[in-house]
Amino acid sequence: MNSAPASADRPVHPVLADVTARITARSAPTRETYLARVAAARRQGPARAGLGCGNLAHGFAACSGPDRLALRGATKPGIAIVSAYNDLLSAHQPLGEFPAWIKDAAREAGGVAQFAGGVPAMCDGITQGRPGMELSLFSRDVIAMATGIALSHDLFDGALLLGVCDKIVPGLLIGALAFGHLPAILVPAGPMQSGLPNKEKVRIRQLFAEGKASREDLLDAESASYHSPGTCTFYGTANSNQLVVEVMGLHLPGASFVHPGTPLRRALTEEAARRIVALSQTEDYTPLAHVVDERSVVNGLVALLATGGSTNHTLHLVAIAAAAGIQLTWDDFADLSAAVPQLARIYPNGSADINHFHAAGGVQFLVATLLDAGLLHEDVRTVAGPGLSRYRREPVLDNGSLTWRDGPARSLDASVLRPADNPFTADGGLRMVTGNLGRAVIKVSAVAPEHRVVEAPARVFATQAGFDRAFRAGELDRDVVVVLRNQGPRANGMPELHGLTPALGVLMDRGHRVALVTDGRMSGASGKIPAVIHVTPEAAAGGPLAKVADGDLVRLDADAGRLEVLVDAAELAARELTDTAPDDAAWHGTGRELFTALRRAVGPADQGASVFGPVTPEHFGAPATVGGAR
Known part of the structure; x- marks a missing residue:
């Protein structure tokens, strides 16, 4: 990939430094235990080389041609594709084309990619107000477990995680962090084109709530808003996911908000395949566990706050951090929010949608102005290489070839996106x-x-x-x-x-x-x-x-x-407690009875509402005294 632009060392904001330091100190036992486990799982060379012949034969029985020879020879890196594709949901429908592109690009780069597993992807927009919505949050942890199953065959040297929406991206990432010795790149699909303005959609919804608009009026408005393949364009959890993980260094720079069905989206997907092959090699080896550290978690949180992103990440970021042995608390959110200015106005925090944000300078301008203000850690590892300054650059096609150029030096629409020295508000909201x-x-x-x-x-x-x-x-x-x-x-x-x-x-x-x-x-x-x-x-x-x-x-x-x-x-x-929760026998229908065990095991919201238990050294299968390289 293109090298990062040179940048002088910048002192970080004192609140950023203090919050990061206390997260690091608080997390020291669990983080070191996690990293020790990751180090123990690391193998030199293709992972499948250590498998027995019968195990390995099962792994390439369905392959043919050069892929079969590569897998049999156990000399080329194997890449897992884990995807949330389905053609029910607009955000995930474009992912159907990606595996074929990835396999070709990985082969050209000297690796071999296999579709290792699919994970469920449900839509909160469809289940809103329905019994199925009661499975939505639990689906995150089911996705994490499904990702674990896909990677458990021990055949892979890297992973491409294909997903977009609410619980899907956190679930993929939590699951992959259990295999933190593997390099991993998140591969998005991009947003749909802008439809009915959000302000008009809200107006029709309120008229319908008052009985002043018909169901047909409401359906016309909703279908004009959600109208084509791609992610919904308002700034809810789906688009917050994309922005947060890009600033955490888990996407290729500029990948988040490129529309599906475009040559640039295909080029970025193919480049992700080439890049994961490179990251799995000894000379460029960059495991997921080293990308997701205390600094990258703080960077993701700052990006969320600076853009007024989804409150769901007060659950998801806590759970993601926990999966990497990092103890993130709501106090960390609050203290950073007081210091991070709001730089974007995207619906529901304004009238613009995510496409307007991207056109105004998007993630690249946001990263640049936050870095210049000392509000992001630059010294992090990313899937694009060392240093967050790489994410100042935006992808373009130059005569059909993918390259990166400097992003805009100023916002192209100050009503949507502003620099850190001229924010909409002084705090993150x-x-x-x-x-x-x-x-x-x-x-x-x-x-x-x-x-x-x-x-x-x-x-x-x-x-x-x-x-x-x-x-x-x-x-x-x-x-x-x-x-x-x-x-x-x-x-x-x-x-x-x-x-x-x-x-x-x-x-x-x-x-x-x-x-x-x-x-x-x-x-x-x-x-x-x-x-x-x-x-x-x-x-x-x-x-x-x-x-x-x-x-x-x-x-x-x-x-x-x-x-x-x-x-x-x-x-x-x-006073007596009232309105107690439904018992197990009453919680049924729409598949809810299948999730009773998760409902019994789930933790509190401020610990990520996770079924995987508290973050302790024992959680990672080792006592607190186990050390590991940081």
Whole structure:
């Protein structure tokens, strides 16, 4: 690949340095244990060379021609393709073409690529408000396990991970980190072209919620928004995934937001195949475990905050870091958010979509201005080579050949993307709130300052359907804090609650003081409504949210970071828990009964809502005293 531009050493921002240092210190036992395990798994030369003849024969029985000879000879690197392809979902449909391109390019580069396994990919847009949404978060850990199964054949020297959306990219990465001795590159498919403007889509949704637009009107608007292959263009978790992992150095530079079906997208996919072959060789060996370290995790978090990305990453980044032996906490998010300026306005934090962001300078300008401000670590390893400065450069086709050139030196649209010295706001807009209801997350980047402090009577619900009935009956047409509980991971898998947004927006537009408090999720789509989410401990685990009653005054002060029910402490302590989670027998239908074991095992939101357990040295199969090269 093109070499990185020369850059002088830059001091990092003191908050960035402090947060990174404390993550490193906190994680020292688990990180070193993880790296020791990775070092033990490393083999010189192709991994399959150590297999027995019967094992190896099974590995190339379906191959022919030069690939069969290469695999039999055990001299060329073997590359695993793990893909979330399906033709149901627009974001993943383009991935169907990629394996053939990858196999040809890997062969030309001196390797051999095999489709090692597929992983499930469900769409939160389809399951929104439906029982299937209760499997959504669990699908991340299922994807991680499926990735592990694909790589467990011990035939591979590197992996290409093909996926895009919400739980898919974190799941692929968590699974691959269990094989951290292997180099790995994430391969995206890119966003669809821009459709109906987001502001108009929201307007139609709110009209439908009020009964002022028909189902046909709503379907016309939705299908004009989601209209072709590629990722949805709003800045939810799918596009946050792409931006975060690129800034972590896990994509080729500039790969995130190139449209599917274009020559440049194909060229980037083929280059990923060539690059993974190179990374698996002794001279360029770059294992995934050395790319995902404390500094790259902090870089991904900074990129998320600087762009107002999805709150789902308060779960996913914690879980990804844990898979690499790194202990990331919500306090790290909060402290970095206070120091990282918001540099992008992408819907729901503005009217622009991800294509407008990309056209304005995109990831390359974002990386450049954050590096210049000392808000990213430059001294990291990436799949493109050492140093994050490589990600200042953007890919182009020059007479049909892929090359990289310097990205834009200034934003091409200051209404969408700005430099660090002229931000939209001075902080990242993601805050933690605490109080007698527990700890929670709130994203204020799209919430007007006058709506960030709300004190109003609670109206408590245990289901989205109950909220919908009350709204349609006019029972919420007042100042209100909607408390929707038993939506946490242990209760019902922590579904996203986007379906509440239009109705809450209607109430706000009528002049009411409105807030949402829930142990469920809202992703990147909470928008203008002050939504306190991921409340921990959740109601189903005995959290105080289960003691709130209709009419209790609830006070949210997002500026001060406080969330409280204004009830005497003794009275609150004496109250019984209500609306307990459904028992196993009641949690069934749409496949939910198949996930009961995960529901029992899942951890709290502030630990990533993972089924894989806490991050301890024992988690990685070794005592804390085991050391490893850092």
